Amino acid sequence: MAYNTNELKGRITVEFTGERGQDVGGLTRDFFIELSKEMFNQNYSLFKNSDNGSTYMPNPKSYVQPDHIRYFKFIGRAIGKALFEGCLLECYFVRSIYKMLIGQKLNFKDLEDFDNNLYVGLNWCLQPSSDASVLMETFSV
Numbered sequence: 673m674a675y676n677t678n679e680l681k682g683r684i685t686v687e688f689t690g691e692r693g694q695d696v697g698g699l700t701r702d703f704f705i706e707l708s709k710e711m712f713n714q715n716y717s718l719f720k721n722s723d724n725g726s727t728y729m730p731n732p733k734s735y736v737q738p739d740h741i742r743y744f745k746f747i748g749r750a751i752g753k754a755l756f757e758g759c760l761l762e763c764y765f766v767r768s769i770y771k772m773l774i775g776q777k778l779n780f781k782d783l784e785d786f787d788n789n790l791y792v793g794l795n796w797c798l799q800p801s802s803d804a805s806v807l808m809e810t811f812s813v
């Protein structure tokens with residue numbers, strides 16, 4: 673696979689090695705889709721599936737990858753470039769990441785994607801009908 677940057681527009685043109693084709697957008701889309709599949713490959717320990725199984729969140733153990741900060745920076749740039757090029761990616765982040773990107777405040781419901789068991793347990797404790805005394809715990813803030 674090879675790519676060139678058109679100097680005039682800053683656009684990427686993609687040529688797959690061993691394949692004939694002219695890049696009128698389809699090859700660039702394919703390039704970004706393949707790239708996104710690799711970016712979220714669980715073997716790289718950068719992202720992991722959220723509890724709902726259909727979205728991704730940063731892996732808290734990404735530090736096992738020595739250059740993980742550089743990879744995250746690259747991924748951010750690749751996502752930005754794909755948006756600039758008008759290409760979709762096969763990556764779906766947890767809701768809270770989108771909220772942070774656009775500057776919205778996080779709320780309790782956002783915990784559901786990260787740790788559903790914790791969310792369910794804390795939500796049960798917050799319900800007026802729950803008998804939290806069975807936990808034999810006190811909670812304070």
